[in-house]
Amino acid sequence: MAHKRTARSRIAGAGLITARRHPAGYLEGRAVRGSGRHGEVLASFLQSDVQGDIDSARALLAEIGAAERGEAPQPAAIGNAYSVAVSPEGVTVYNAVIENSRPEHYGFDELRQALGTWIAAIERARRNPA
Secondary structure, X not given: OOOOOOHHHHHHHHOOEEEEEOOOOOEEEEEOXXXXXXXXXXXXXXXXXXXXXXXXXXXXXXXXXXXXXXXXXXXXXXXXXXXXXXXXOEEEEEEOOOOOOOOEEEOHHHHHHHHXXXXXXXXXXXXXXX
């Protein structure tokens, strides 16, 4: 009998976001269908705060690695619209612009996968600047 996958397991296997270059030239993040607010917040954070800065994306990956090794976390960072805090329990992303916004928590693997998707999009955009 074949294993029946739930919608949640399909989403986890596919990641939370997609990334592409928008016709206007910037990187656009989109939530994977069915990921809801969890994917939307992450896509919006990457688009508005990480943008096309591969060094920022890699620095966040390094912070994840440090937290997993039990190293002391860096203070929360605030970007264009979001505040990000890395702790031993995961990563919390909070919209610092929208009043009464709820923080969204991500596991290390979720954020690592999204950053991998984002970095790949940045690299594609660099190879094909047109």
